[in-house]
Amino acid sequence: MSSRTGSSDLLIDGALRRGRAGEFPTVNPATGETLGTAADADAADLDDAIGAARRAFDDTGWSRDTAFRAQCLRQLSEVLQAHGDELREVTVAEAGVPVALTHGPQLDVPVADLSWFAGLAESYDWSTDLGTASPMGVPSRRTIHREATGVVGAITPWNFPHQITFAKLGPALAAGNTVVLKPAPDTPWCAASVGRLIAEETDIPPGVVNIVTSSEHSLGSSLVEDPRVDLVSFTGSTATGRSVMTVAAQTLKKVFLELGGKSAYVVLDDADLGAACGMAAFTVCTHAGQGCALTTRLLVPRERYDEAVEKTAAALSGIRVGDPANPRTLCGPLISARQRDRVEGYLALATEEGGKIVCGGGRPAGFEQGFYVEPTLISGLTNDSRVAREEIFGPVLVILPHDGDDDAVRIANDSPYGLSGTVHGGDLDRARAVTARLRTGTVSVNGGVWYAVDAPFGGYKQSGIGREMGVAGFEEYLETKLVAEPA
Template sequence: MTRTIFIGNEWRPSRDGAVIDVIDPAKEERIDYLSAATAHDVDLAVDCARRAFEGEWRSVNGAERANLLRSIAKGISDRREQLARLEVIDNGKPLAEALWDIDDAAGCFSFYADLAQEFDAAQDETIALPDERFESSVRREPVGVAAQIIPWNYPLLMAAWKVAPAIAAGCTMVLKPSELTSLTSLKLAEIAVDAGLPAGVLNVVTGLGSVAGEHLARHPDVDKIAFTGSVPTGTKIMMGAAQEIKNVSLELGGKSPFIVFDDADIEAAVEWIMFGIFWNQGQVCSATSRLIVQEGIADRLVKRLVERARGIPIGNGLDPRTKLGPLVSRGQYEKVRQFVAQGVAAGARLVTGGEKPANMSRGYFIEPTVFTDVPLNSSIWRDEIFGPVLVVHRFSDEQQALRLANDTRFGLAAAVMSEDETRCKRMSEALRAGIVWINCSQPTFTQAPWGGYKQSGIGRELGRWGLGNYLEVKQVTRFKRGHVWDWYADKSNSS
């Protein structure tokens, strides 16, 4: 059955009837279709969101929004298994990872329900002024209609990161999921209807980024653009937003370093290194894909890492034994293979992986891949690969490690492993990244801010910072009764 577009709590096909195949990346088989939204469909969705924002939604208070968010959270939890299996066949990730993602998505809606509950009381904040004749306050109001464009690596979770705070703030929105992984975003729309979310607050348009996504990002009646994805697309969105000075938040790419000092426990380090690069098949914007390891343990650590990487079970994500599934699409598979070839051509040493597993004839699978002796000017060291490919470089001292880590146009995340707490603190302060992990990699909590420096983006998601993305700040200043403002009074005859 073709999945249709969701506008104003109603399902409708695209205007021209065009569809997009949904491919199971483990089998390379079509499992469904999506409606491919046209610019006209996007216009309808934005208009619907605008009418909802200007209508009754503006009078819905924080407590009511909190109840709606909690109902959505419950709806996600109630459909946990179904949603996780949809993510597996749509994205390819192992079922255990998908279940974790669904739980996180439900938790995200619950967290923002609590913030929405507090919103009314915290909406107006009094400011102390130096002139007692005036009183001033800051009022926080919803920014309006939000365009939300999300990637394919965490389909429902990335939707939750944007939809939940937008609802909490009182915005309306048009959500554009990736054409590669739209199934759970459409399920989220169903859950929102069941939860009682008013028509037009959440609209979901499926379709190509070059058509639906681009038109949505440039739409004149959109007040805010929230985008997660690649740097080139983020650049285009920012350029388009500049024409009308739109509110923009961007969460873009990364090439995150993992620095391991020679006092680290090798087994613990290897476990976190693997989690940092092989989780979700390395298709993670914050993946710690550059391993910077101190010379004293480099040989032993890499040897153990290769042994462990070769033992990771690879297969269909629905198999409970699988720890590494396929890449999301043929295009992504070919891109990663090209990076591997470029690494070899640049003189890096491929110590394991780089190929499709020999026993798999179908599916976009690629083995866990590790390069050592990687030239610092090579594409595999400098560019985001977005696959299970780890590049390794050695260092001698702390300052060299820091130079290697910060020598990148990205700045999303970084990890440091050492038993020396003082050194870890120094490194966390010196690393130019929005997220720093100490003795771990990739833990993500809804309560903490998420975002990066440099070309990794603008703004922060999650926590109270995520709510702030969807709020405008208004100053309200009052001249108190009982005082006289006589600036232009004729005081020439005053004694």
């Protein structure tokens, strides 16, 4: 990979520059080898970035020029598409993303989606006339104005480095905000490559987008606590989300949190069991299970439990771990040795809790280099086990029995999370009735796809606060102002 493809500079106030803390390595999870280095920002770099974003919001017309913002977003989408092959190479190498997924939600789709946010900004009703009334006897004409919140601190994870970045940048910029982006230390090149293209090939003004890569997670906390930041948009673990919320409370800033999940795939007794088990296996292996909304608990009718275990194990065993650069690969490596250790710790815990590893459970043969784990099915546990309740973030599926629709709903909802879910049944009305009782932000019924730029995404309970994408996600980045004038 060329150094040009693997961009490594910070983007601060429109300029590309090195980090004051030097450089830190970025690693290829498929091989365990170092790809190169990325700029390592320190507190002073972050201070510069926040200051630049504050000035760009306060002292320029960016927040008020809707047409220009829409033009810049469309231009950014076009530039990113023109450099799609470079970005694809970086994403596969640095995030271990199977290349086939970069033609969908990992790159091409979210890049194109930036234009949707441009169109939304142009068509949005920024002002609403409430008409004339006489509160306390004073004739007044009231107007509701929606306007940008201000400086957004965006903190993103490594598992979907482009999709999540653009799901924040798109609506934040369309709404008129300025942004300081702090990407995960595991995927600095993915973010820095976007920063280079913004600086060199778009008309986005200096300070509107700032990208600060760093090896230090503590820099994210500094971004959250800074009083110059008006809103924090965070995607990551629930544990870190709690910390973000605590720190943000000190300055009472708005917080959007998209957090973890332990989503249930509910199979009803009138469903095609083989099709359901096959789809559940496919889903949990996508990007090696490193997706917060993937269904990782498979709930099947008790009377068909053994059959479901057999069919699911057969499906999982047929999914081969592979090199992410291979177009046929679905299940690539985990992001790091640390994450592989975490997943393997849960596999050991599963047997300690009385579970059985039906298939998988180890490192695949022929992949001594890199951070791979076999697609794994765990049976014999109950929903109160840690392995069935905690987010593992690997290609690991726990299969649980249920005793009918009511019991399935109870088990699915018996979770601290509520991000996603699936219902699979023969009778659509019955499947809809089960869906209506699930306490979760998104549900797929019989294979329906909920992911789209115009569809809000987010969760209930400890899966987060607020929504990303769609009009609801756009409005997370707005404030509401009421203006009253004499009638």
